[in-house]
Amino acid sequence: MxxxxxxxxxxxxxxxxxxxxxxxxxxxxxxxxxxxxxxxxxxxxxxxxxxxxxxxxxxxxxxxxxxxxxxxxxxxxxxxxxxxxxxxxxxxxxxxxxxxxxxxxxxxxxxxxxxxxxxxxxxxxxxxxxxxxxxxxxxxxxxxxxxxRTGAASFSLSSHITNLDGDALNTLLAQEFGIDATINAGDLQRLDDTSVDLELLFAALNIEVGRNPAEILNATANGSQLVGALQTLLPTALAVQLDGLRNAAGGDNFTLRSLVGGIDTDLGLTATEFLSGVRFSALDVVRSLAATETVGTGININTNVNISGILSTKTILTAGEPPARSGLIALGEEGVQLHRAAVRLKSETKVATSLLGGFGDGIEIASVNLPIYAEVAGATATLEEIGCSTPNPLDVAARFSTSSIPLHPANGTAVAALYLGKLPESSGAVDPASLEFADMLEVNLTIPLLVTSLKVTGITIQARSYVPVGQSQSETVTFTRQDIMNADVIRSFGSGELLTSAVGGLLSTQNTEFRVKPGQEGLVAGAAAPLIATLLNALPGRLLSTLTTPVDAVLDSALGAAGLELGAGELELTGHHCETVQLVR
Structure with missing residues (x-):
């Protein structure tokens, strides 16, 4: 094969x-x-x-x-x-x-x-x-x-409205909203002891915003809405005590920046997360509502003075407009500012005539009235540095610069000014040139004649005086991480204890002018002229020696009731906000 x-x-x-x-x-x-x-x-x-x-x-x-x-x-x-x-x-x-x-x-x-x-x-x-x-x-x-990572701080400045005591705050609420808006002393204390989260308060307002949640800060609400939102965060027993204020506050609109201002709303979620860390007392919400009504409005202050030689005193507090709208609290990054408005305090004090003593035969002091104004400069605090990166407890957590807002240019760099006389009704800065003479003394004269005597009554002596107080200067206020951990978050700035020397300057012979009231020249002519000359010659020194102490006490009491001190203030760091470093797209 x-x-x-x-x-x-x-x-x-x-x-x-x-x-x-x-x-x-x-x-x-x-x-x-x-x-x-x-x-x-x-x-x-x-x-x-x-x-x-x-x-x-x-x-x-x-x-x-x-x-x-x-x-x-x-x-x-x-x-x-x-x-x-x-x-x-x-x-x-x-x-x-x-x-x-x-x-x-x-x-x-x-x-x-x-x-x-x-x-x-x-x-x-x-x-x-x-x-x-x-x-x-x-x-x-x-x-x-x-x-x-965004760092921010929230802080507040002492002001007339935040330091008003219960009586003064109720007086203001009654003036602006009616007697039904007042709150009893016990409930005021409970409101002061109750902490409120700002984010929850804004949420309770139920205001519609767009895609950017931080736009809530630019929203407006009325007083009734604000008080109603606050009530939802309070215990029921305390909340019902605000019904009168809610009904009386009505429809006056204000922006929510009157509570907290300064933060850039374009930060969006970052801004709203910071809001959740801002807390203040429920009473501060009421104060903020009242503060929107105080610009240019006189607030009667009960000074309760009990000073020898002082018969009565009436004090009216008027707040000016700050140079830029500020909230009760500022929240923001480096560069954010908070302003405290300038304040004018008008005190009408009646003094016992016996306090001045005698001026010789034929001269009788019938009444003494002292119209004195105290103008306290506003203040500005600026966040200069926020520390987020270091764990060292002694390193800076927040640093601020503080300074006074200038008064009228004629006052130079003074942080306050005292006026004896009459000023125009205004909430703006006081021009010393606008100070006019005011009635101060009512005098009766007895002129001896050959057989009898002639009595001239109702002669009015007018006076005016002005003295600038203190000198504005920038100061640095610093908080460390250890301060925050220890809750040591309040700092004083400026220079206090200026009042006594200021009153002495106001009543000094160099600054005080006297005159007979215009139109009464005929009453003091002839035989009355020597008596008037004697009075006007002795009056400057007598005022300085006898009235400096009681006037100082009156003004000190009035400023204290308003929570103010010439040339000084307080800054409180209410929050230190630092985001965690995060990766984003």
Whole structure:
């Protein structure tokens, strides 16, 4: 039988698998090599992203040292310093109303408002087996990261409205809203002891806002809405005591910035998260409602003086408008300001005539009236630094600059001014040139004649005097982290104890002018002239020696009732707000 080896070999399938495997092995090894390189590139990219995240987070902690901190982070992560391709400082707004691509705005170094850092890192990732498919030996990778942290503080300044006692506050509420708006002393104390969360208060107002939740700060509400919202946060027994105020407050509108102002509402979610950390007493909400009504409005202050020689005194407090609208509390980043309005205190004091003593035969003092005004400059506090980055308890947590708001230019840099006389009715700064003479003494004269005597009654002696008090100066107020931990968050600024010397200057012979009331010249002519001359010569020294102490006590009592002190104030740090450093897109 003939055998054909060639055809047999062609039909033989033994070893076919080995051939196929041999042919595909090259392809399989190629894919394996490509897989190794792809995995390597993914790993390199993930590591580069992690380094980018760490670099951005480190840099945003200290934006002023962003480049140095970025280089330090790269070195610690064994990356080349030239890996930092881009580092941008800017402002990031966590605001749902802003398109994501527009939420980060690049700013120049040192610009106010920087709260974000964006970095772009680049790195050459080596190729391994994939080189058989390309001439390249590496692939250039780029990864970016954006980190943000916003720091803020909330703080308050002492003012006439925050320091009014219960009687004075009720007087103001009755003046503005009627007697039904007043609150008894026990409930006032309970309101003062009850803490309110600002975010919950705003939520209780149930005001519709757009996509940016921080727009609630620009919303308006009326007094009835505000008191009603406050009632929902109070115990029932206390809440019902505010029904009278809620009904009386009515529809007078005010912006919610009268409670807290200063924060940039474009910060969106950041701003509302800060609101949740702002707390104040329920009584402060009532005070804020009252404060919106006080500009230019005289408030009667009960001074309850019991001073020898003082028959009566009537005190009216008038608040001026601050140079910029401020809330009861300021909340904001570095640069935010809070203003305390200037205040004018008018005191009409009747003095016992016996206090002046006698002026000689024929001269009788029938009455003594002292119309004195005290003008207290407003104050400004500016947040200069907020510390968020250091755990050291002795490092600065917040630093403020404080200064007085200037009075009228004619007062120079004085922090207060005292006036004896008559001023025009106004809530603006007092121009010393507008001070007029005011009735001070009523005098009766007895003129001896040959047979009898002539009595001249109702002669009025007028007076005026003016003295600036103190000198404005900027001061720095600092709080450390340890202060915050110890709840040591109130600082005094300015210089107190100016009143006594100021009253002495007001009544001094150098500053005080006297005259007979115009139109009465005929009454003091002739034989009456020597008696009037004797009185006017003795009066300056007598006023200074006999009235300085009681007038000082009267003004001190009036200022104390209004919670004021010439040339001094208090700043309270009510909150230290620092976001956690976070990565955003």
């Amino acid at each position: 003939h055998i054909n080896p060639t055809s047999g070999f062609a039909r033989d399938e033994d070893g076919a698998v080995a051939v196929i495997v041999a042919l595909l092995l090259v392809v399989l090894l190629g894919f394996a090599a490509l897989g190794v390189d792809v995995a390597s590139l993914y790993r390199e990219r993930a590591m580069l992203q992690s380094t980018s995240d760490l670099t951005a987070m480190s840099a945003v902690g200290h934006p002023d040292e962003a480049t140095a901190r970025a280089d330090q982070t790269l070195a610690r992560n064994r990356s080349r310093t030239d890996a930092l391709e881009t580092l941008e400082l800017g402002r990031f707004l966590r605001n749902p109303a802003i398109a994501p691509e527009d939420r980060f705005q690049v700013l120049a170094a040192g610009s106010p408002g920087i709260n974000g850092v964006r970095v772009v890192l680049q790195q050459d990732a080596p190729l391994h087996f994939a080189r058989i498919f390309t001439r390249d030996t590496h692939v250039n990778l780029h990864r970016s990261a954006l980190a943000t």
